[in-house]
Amino acid sequence: MADTDLFLGKAEDAQFLRLDRANRHGVVAGATGTGKTVTLQIMAQGFSDAGVPVFCADVKGDLSGICIAGAPNDKLLARAADIGLDLRPAAAPTVFWDLFGEKGHPVRATISEVGPLLLARMLELSEVQTDVLSVVFHVADKEGLLLLDLADLRALLTHVAGNASEIGKAYGHVAPASIAAIQRSLLALERQGAGAFFGEPALRLEDMIRTGLDGRGQVNVLAADRLMSSPRLYAAFLLWLLSELFEQLPEVGDPEKPRLVFFFDEAHLLFDDTPRALVEKVEQVVRLIRSKGVGIYFVTQNPADIPDSVLSQLGNRIQHALRAYTPAEQKGLKAASGSFRANPAFDTAEAIQALGVGEALVSVLDEKGAPTVVARTLIRPPASRLGPATEAERAQVMAQSPVRGVYDQAVDRQSAQEILTERAEAQTAQTAKETPPPPANTGAGTKPRAAPRPRASNRQTHMEALTKSMLRTAGTTLARELMRGVLGGIRRR
Incomplete structure (x- = not known):
């Protein structure tokens, strides 16, 4: 192996990941607490040291420690001595990103x-x-x-x-x-x-695919702890980013080293409850983006979490311990062990269950592109910090970021909403202008309206009521006497 290849750890022999086969994608799998995130960290920093920019989604926040030089304890120093590694603490050149702009530079697309x-x-x-x-x-x-x-x-x-x-x-x-x-x-x-x-300013890919003056690749860490609660947005963002890379990067075939490497931590979340159309698009991009010099590595609990159509494209495999207590877990264990090129020295399925923390079964692609025989490997300790960076340390890294001030403030320039609003207002004003106003009443040639008379009250006074009652009584008596005189005259005749 060349000195520039990525050192993973040691079995009977040192285990390296060939950089000229790193764009053939890969998977890092294992149960919770078995060391997957540490393996991701040492791979990301190894690619960076080799001059390869890296993008990784930090689901739990543990990966942020890659920006701080490590302080190895006795256990890590002993591990380094066992595998013949001269462990020199160092930080990776890191840029933090966050779709919500809280723990990193905002990421936007129009x-x-x-x-x-x-x-x-x-x-x-x-x-x-x-x-x-x-x-x-x-x-x-x-x-x-x-x-x-x-x-x-x-x-x-x-x-x-x-x-x-x-x-x-x-x-x-x-x-x-x-x-x-x-x-x-x-x-x-x-x-x-x-x-x-x-929104804007939209992310420019060249701000992620960046190599420093010291020759090391930039490590782009996306804060994804909050994003994990929005699986559709998470999948959509990652798919957009991969699609942009596929459209903008030229064909390079199999380069000496990748132009960019992606790590998708907790990859099962990328496929759980995700629209089938998005999954199909991910599968398509994974198949085709290799020729652009981009390597994709899925980090998940079990390889069975990844669709078979995607899993078949992953040539480099690192398997940490798995537990098989349930029928579903036993099925996953069988699938994981069956994906390796068997080693006659041990049973793969039994070895996966017996692995300790920081151990893994490793099979990578050789110079001919064929998978190597699986090897039980002690994974090397990282040069950067194990565990998250503090808020103060994260702020200090962002203050020294090469993209500081480029994306931090949103820009809302004139676009469809403003233009359509202006059109509607102009149309309203034009309609009001074309509509003739109602005729004004100047009062010339018209008679002034008489003031209304006060309405007479229909209510009677006591005197009026008494007078009317006496008149009605007198009238009734008079009429009765006249009728009697008339009738009496008729009878006498």
Whole structure:
């Protein structure tokens, strides 16, 4: 092995990961507490020392200690002596990132960069809804409307819905139900924190694929402890980043060393409860991105957590201890042991269960691209700190970051929402201008209206009531006497 190859540890012989085979991807697996994160840390720092930039998602915060030189205890020093390693404490050149901007520099992408197809996968849209979303993006391009954040996309969806009949004549029917379904899916994604991801300034890949003046590759650590509670956003972000790399990086075949290496810690979370369309896209990117010189390493509890279509692409394998108490665990153990090239010196399945902390079964690709015979290996101790960095140490690293001040403040320039709002206000003003005002009443040539007379009261006084009663009585008596005189005259005749 060349001196630049990555030293993993020692079995009967030293175990190295060949850099010219590192873009063939890999997996680091094992039960909780068996040393997976430490293995990830020594691999990330090893790639960095070899001049390879690294990206890794830090799920529990333990990986942040890679930015601080280690202080090995007696146990680690003894391990180093056993495997013939001259352990020299050193920190890796680290840049912290965070989609929410809390524990690192914010990571953003614009809606236009994500595009309708990937966005449709994020939103789990149907085929018809995906077509409608493509129409929305086409309208944005035609009308010069920048789609930067979720507010822009919502404003454009409302614009398309309001002009559905005209737009439908040119591009096909745009159903209000489809627009409403897209709006609801956007709301669900926003509740997972997508509002912080979409916007500007957008991440430039060259700020991650960076090598320092000392020749070491930059280690990009994404704070993912909060992001893990938003699996759809986590998967969408990682898929977008891989897609951007695939689109922008040129074909290089199998280089002497990778251009970038990805580590996905707790990879089972990437596939659990993730839309099938996203999983399929991950599978596609993993198959194709190797030729771009990018290596992808999944860190998970059991290889069975990874879909077979992805697992079959992972040539470099490091397996820490597994426990098999349940039928499901026994099935996973059998699958894990069966994926290695057998070593006649031991039974692979039994060895996996007997491994101690810091031990692993290692099988990597040789110079011909074939997997080596599995070896029971003592994993080397890291040169950087075991455990997380403090908040003060993290702040100090960020203050010295090469991208300090580039992404920290969000920019909200004029885009679709502002333009459409201005159009609506201008249309309202024009309508008000074209509508004639009602005729004004100057009072010329008209008679002044008479003041209304006060309404007479219908209520009677006591005197009026007494007078009317006496008159009615007298009238009744008089009428009665007249009737009697008339009738009496008739009788006498």
